[in-house]
Amino acid sequence: MNLPIWDQGTGPLPLPLEGTVRAAVCVVGLGGSGLAALDELSKLGVAAVGIDAGLVGGGAAGRNGGFLLAGLANFFHETVVLYGRETATAIYLQTAAEIQRQACEQPEIIHLTGSLRVAADAAELADCQLQLAALRASGLPVESYAGPEGVGLLLPTDGVMQPLARVRNLAARWRAEGGQLYENSPVRKITKGAVVTASGTILCERVIVAVDGRLEQIFPELSPHVRTARLQMLATAPAREVNFPRPVYRRQGYDYWQQLPDGCLALGGFRDHAEAAEWTFATEPTALIQSRLDKFLREDLKVRAAVTHRWAASVAYTTDGLPVLAEVRDQVWAVGAYSGTGNIVGALSARAAARLACGQPSAWADLLSQARTYCGRNGRPLGH
Numbered sequence: 001m002n003l004p005i006w007d008q009g010t011g012p013l014p015l016p017l018e019g020t021v022r023a024a025v026c027v028v029g030l031g032g033s034g035l036a037a038l039d040e041l042s043k044l045g046v047a048a049v050g051i052d053a054g055l056v057g058g059g060a061a062g063r064n065g066g067f068l069l070a071g072l073a074n075f076f077h078e079t080v081v082l083y084g085r086e087t088a089t090a091i092y093l094q095t096a097a098e099i100q101r102q103a104c105e106q107p108e109i110i111h112l113t114g115s116l117r118v119a120a121d122a123a124e125l126a127d128c129q130l131q132l133a134a135l136r137a138s139g140l141p142v143e144s145y146a147g148p149e150g151v152g153l154l155l156p157t158d159g160v161m162q163p164l165a166r167v168r169n170l171a172a173r174w175r176a177e178g179g180q181l182y183e184n185s186p187v188r189k190i191t192k193g194a195v196v197t198a199s200g201t202i203l204c205e206r207v208i209v210a211v212d213g214r215l216e217q218i219f220p221e222l223s224p225h226v227r228t229a230r231l232q233m234l235a236t237a238p239a240r241e242v243n244f245p246r247p248v249y250r251r252q253g254y255d256y257w258q259q260l261p262d263g264c265l266a267l268g269g270f271r272d273h274a275e276a277a278e279w280t281f282a283t284e285p286t287a288l289i290q291s292r293l294d295k296f297l298r299e300d301l302k303v304r305a306a307v308t309h310r311w312a313a314s315v316a317y318t319t320d321g322l323p324v325l326a327e328v329r330d331q332v333w334a335v336g337a338y339s340g341t342g343n344i345v346g347a348l349s350a351r352a353a354a355r356l357a358c359g360q361p362s363a364w365a366d367l368l369s370q371a372r373t374y375c376g377r378n379g380r381p382l383g384h
């Protein structure tokens with residue numbers, strides 16, 4: 001079993017790439033990021049096509065926890081240290097605005113519930129206080145929280161979503177506007193001007209590779225700065241014995257869960273309990289991590305409902321906590337490695353890649369390069 005709870009039926013019949021196709025831009029990877037890049041290209045009036053090795057949302061974008069969190073992978077106070085207060089604040093504001101934008105775009109599947117960060121111990125509670133102070137010092141919304149989930153912080157501008165529905169809806173909109181998406185078409189070779197699969201070629205002026213996990217497999221030159229890990233989750237039948245109105249983050253974000261409107265619970269985490277083994281390209285759930293999730297589900301969350309789904313997927317991490325957004329080869333752009341939180345950062349970064357690939361300015365790209373410069377000068381790598 002490696003099926004996310006989000007997969008409640010198939011999408012349209014996949015169209016594999018056959019023969020030669022021409023477009024100004026080819027986007028490789030049809031998760032939330034690749035589809036955001038295609039949307040931005042369409043707004044710029046650029047003819048583009050998308051291609052994926054599997055199905056739309058078949059990667060992490062359709063198999064994640066569904067959290068929509070403002071900021072980067074590191075907590076806000078950590079980003080202030082790493083990237084400087086001004087840049088960290090501007091990045092946070094852009095991600096909060098992107099959450100709002102996505103919620104307006106798909107109100108039926110995105111809910112602005114806020115999110116909780118709860119402390120697993122006294123040291124984490126002290127860390128929550130640092131996060132609270134840093135957010136307040138930048139005028140960003142945050143509240144102290146104490147409730148049945150634990151003690152920590154309430155981030156009121158965050159939200160949750162059904163992740164696979166989000167990407168399938170984006171793909172449906174792209175197709176409805178006449179756009180082409182090729183699925184079940186693993187890309188074997190990317191060169192300036194051509195994206196090649198076993199049965200076809202896309203001739204294009206520019207390529208944007210929007211792949212999170214396994215990015216360093218496509219671009220070995222990004223290794224070891226970029227490294228792929230497996231993240232695992234499970235989900236239950238409706239669990240009426242518990243009530244979690246908001247998504248919850250715990251243990252520095254290692255563990256996370258949300259309860260769906262129908263009462264089902266989606267729980268992920270415990271990667272650090274087998275950290276060496278979880279730095280892998282494999283995407284099958286493992287007995288060890290799943291047993292940790294089971295234990296936490298039963299003993300800490302007190303959920304009795306049966307486990308109905310278990311799944312895993314790949315994401316990539318960077319040593320500086322900043323996503324990759326770069327022209328890695330002539331006219332070939334790479335975007336990815338969101339260090340475990342790509343639903344919002346991925347969309348922003350992929351839109352930025354689309355703009356840069358077309359010679360347009362991007363405020364998000366400018367912020368990331370400011371952060372990278374500051375981090376290179378003053379920072380120290382952090383990461384969860």
Ligand SMILES: Cc1cc2nc3c(=O)[nH]c(=O)nc-3n(C[C@H](O)[C@H](O)[C@H](O)COP(=O)(O)OP(=O)(O)OC[C@H]3O[C@@H](n4cnc5c(N)ncnc54)[C@H](O)[C@@H]3O)c2cc1C
Pocket residue numbers: 028029030031032033034051052053054055056057058059060061062063064065066067068069185186187188210211212213214218230231232233268312313314315336338340341342343344346
């Ligand atoms: C279990 C789990 C929980 C998570 N929880 C959250 C969360 O709650 N909130 C959050 O913000 N983030 C979360 N993340 C991270 C988030 O899911 C990802 O960062 C984000 O979805 C990445 O989206 P993407 O479109 O960039 O990449 P992906 O969704 O991974 O899409 C990349 C696509 O590229 C395709 N591809 C790869 N190689 C090739 C090739 N050679 N040729 C053609 N196509 C190729 C893949 O098939 C895939 O469909 C989680 C991730 C996991 C795994």
